[in-house]
Amino acid sequence: MTLNISSNTKYVLESADFQQLIDVLVDMGYRVIGPTLDHNAVTYDDITSVTDLPIGWTDEQNAATYRLISRADEAFFGYVIAPQSWKKFLYPSQVRLWQATLANGSFEVAPEPEKSQPMAFIGVRACELHAIAIQDKIFLEGDYVDPTYHANRENLFMVAVNCGQAGGTCFCTSVNTGPKVETGYDLALTEVIDPETHYFVVEIGTERGRQVVEQLSVRAADKREAKLPKSITDQTATQMKRYLNTDGIKELLYANFENARWDDIAQRCLACTNCTMVCPTCFCTTVEDMTDLTGQQAERTRKWDSCFTMDFSYIHGGSVRYTSKSRYRQWMTHKLATWIDQFGTLGCVGCGRCITWCPAGIDITAELEAIRQTKGTAEAKKEVSNENVG
Amino acid sequence: MINLTKTPLMTQKQLANPMQPEPFRVKRVMKESYDTFTLELEPIASERLFTFVPGQFNMLYIFGVGEIPVSISGDPNQPAMLVHTTRIVGSVTKAMSKLKAGDVLGVRGPFGTGWPVSDAEGCDVILVAGGIGLAPLRPVLYQTLAHRDRYGKIVLLYGTRSPEDILFRKELEKWRARFDLEIFVTVDYGDSDWHGNVGVVTKLIPKAPFDALNAVAMVCGPEVMMRFTAIELQKRGVRGDGIALSMERNMKCAIGLCGHCQFGPTFICKDGPVFTYPQLQSWLAQWEV
Structure with a gap:
């Protein structure tokens, strides 16, 4: 020393x-x-x-x-x-x-x-x-x-x-x-x-x-x-085999809120919540209120929650995101787009856990690329109307 | 020229432990209709005053049952009394409806942004309410009527399911008797005694008496109603940024940390619940946001 x-x-x-x-x-x-x-x-x-x-x-x-x-x-x-x-x-x-x-x-x-x-x-x-x-x-x-x-x-x-x-x-x-x-x-x-x-x-x-x-x-x-x-x-x-193209990523996802790819993903996504549980940045929680058997003591527990559950978006009358399509879209749009508006950074650090632990092997990098390669409804509509004008 | 400012309000500095409910005593329970009721609450500590601005909400906790967000429906100038009006829709509101004078419930809050009541000074004030959406707008009526000379016309357009569902009926009748406040009510379906308007609330907008070029609108109701109300108001000539809406989502924390209330890039609990229409416009047109 x-x-x-x-x-x-x-x-x-x-x-x-x-x-x-x-x-x-x-x-x-x-x-x-x-x-x-x-x-x-x-x-x-x-x-x-x-x-x-x-x-x-x-x-x-x-x-x-x-x-x-x-x-x-x-x-x-x-x-x-x-x-x-x-x-x-x-x-x-x-x-x-x-x-x-x-x-x-x-x-x-x-x-x-x-x-x-x-x-x-x-x-x-x-x-x-x-x-x-x-x-x-x-x-x-x-x-x-x-x-x-x-x-x-x-x-x-x-x-x-x-x-x-x-x-x-x-x-x-x-x-x-x-x-x-x-x-x-x-x-x-x-x-x-x-x-x-x-x-x-x-x-x-x-x-x-x-x-x-x-x-x-x-x-x-x-x-x-x-x-x-x-x-x-x-x-x-x-050695890095995967690549997330972040070029204009927020605008890309905002413009593709409606895109056929979300339906395609929904065919595979089991809404099992694995990706959110292993994600090192996912932060959503729920609370549980309980009493003991006498009803004299109560306590509140906070637990990790996931935007992939039906309960997550439940308000009177039903769940706001009632399809797994909308729940996957919420998760990925949050990670890669709305997170930027909320916290000034991507919600993804490229650790790959969500890909490893998805039982269906859904790959966020590949899905983003697929969306990039297709055109959202809004964009496609615009093109059609432009053609009509032309 | 109307341009609403967003009013961020409560932060950690005002709330020592924002996750901890404070017990309040029920002073009075009033049945408003078969499925709606109003609670008048008093702080257990008698000197405690509950200050809030119109549009804010509290998290209300029934011991051992659960906790839900409920907007404040009382008078902001009477801070000794906390008033909430809600509808029976789930286990917590059901337990709440069974409370009696003297019972206790937990309160966390107030949370969120308020209605642009001071931005609206010098303007006509248009309140458009759908169903229970009248509850979070009532504090605006108290506030603007308390300073009546600061505002132009005050107009309430209120749509509800049926005549039996009309909220705050006696108060509305009293207010209607005033000459400085215009109230128009419409119902989805009337009965044989109903001689008023029938149809959606947006139908009242074209003929409502206000100066669209100098008006601030505050809208609360189901999302689809707010979306079409904003469109109708703009057709009348109200500027998009002169329209405020109040949103609702599942909430567990009310302080922007549980993630449940996200609506696009916003957290309804801390960025809202009151938003200006341009903040939400593109998202309101989408499904399952």
Whole structure:
């Protein structure tokens, strides 16, 4: 620890010393969360040891396909992304908002205490950092702040890991969210592995990050090593198989609210809600009001919800979006068009989860392209009337 | 020249915990028709005043049953009393209709934007209501009548299903007796005693007495009614941006975070419920938005 750690320098942490990073974060009081194996999938969960990591495993992802495959090496972060995003920690799928008790002919409401041990995430991908930045806009930067998200987000320590490979459903390059981690991290790691060596190039993003590196057995990266984060992610970018054409995307979808392609998608979409559950930016919730058996105690729980359910748009008389066509259209138009009006950014980070986890293998990039290639009713009508004038 | 401004109102700064209901006591329940009723509520803390602007809504919670958005139908100049009028359509409104004086219910709010009542000063004010849509417009009548000299003509065009469904009937009759307020009512189907108009409310627009070039219209009713009302008003010469509409959607949070109330790019709860017509025009013509 004789090294004077500077934020402008890149360092090398040997894989054999990686446990130090986990230990330092635990000692600092963080609840350390990282990738681990569970139910034959990579899952972000509590970790205490390097051996909790999915060492030597990778994930094969494609439309409606996910499976773990063993790697030829012992890489710690040799997979692409977990099925569930970090959203489950920052904005849990189920939160009790308050409890109420009947008393003196009225009721008293007790809000839930905001309990939150600060969390440290290890293994956040570039697209996932962007997804968290998008949820920050929604929950922290609007007219109202969500207390749960705020409490979980406030002291979050972010160890990002650059992607050494692209998954079969990834398209981050086309939405400018990766594969290289650019901002929003405390530490960014690049895993370097070959038969002789296994180490991490460490980039420092914040003063907190610098203080953590001070406690690790690192050495300054040499010139060649310092270039690896860029060269490795450049290589990853070339593997990207899918592409979302964002050119005039908002106007395109606004002009194609009526388009035969929506009917075509509706033939395949099961309205199962998978895409919204795995999406790292989807934020919709519902509330459930319950009482105990005596009727004296009541509570309200908030749960993740999905615009694919009939209940979602229910008002007296029925659901506003009663066809799966309109529900898919709502989801995709929200992600790629209305989101821009609402939050100044796309609602999609190109992580590809919605493609992987759609049981029908519906691909948002392909559907957008299909809409681009066809003409919406409004546009087609205009053309017909122009012809008539001509 | 009329150009409505949007009025964003309540934010976190005004509401300590926007997701937490505050208990209010029912002072009086009034049956308006066979399926509509009005609740007069008082804060449990007697010094508490409930201030709002016409057009805003509250989330009303029945202990253990559930919570729904309901517009405020009372007088904004009487903040000691909170008044809601609604129709029995689901489990929460049904439980609400069974409340008696002394019972308690939870209130969160007020939320959302209000009617352009101050923008309308110096103009003729046209209120077009369909059915229960009269409830969120009643505070506009209270407000404009309290400052009657600031407005030109005040005209209410009200369409409802049948004579039995007429909301606030006694109050309407009282107001109709005034010389400074014009009220026209039409019903979908009359009975043998009905000598008034029959047909959709849009039919009243062509002959209603107002200066279209200097008018602000506030419209609340079913979406299709609002859409065609806006078209009729424009045919009369009312500018599109002089028309305000109030929208309704499923709502769980009322603070723009649950996602349920989206209508195109807007969140009805925080960008609305009151919008100017140009904000919604292109979306109103679409199905299943």
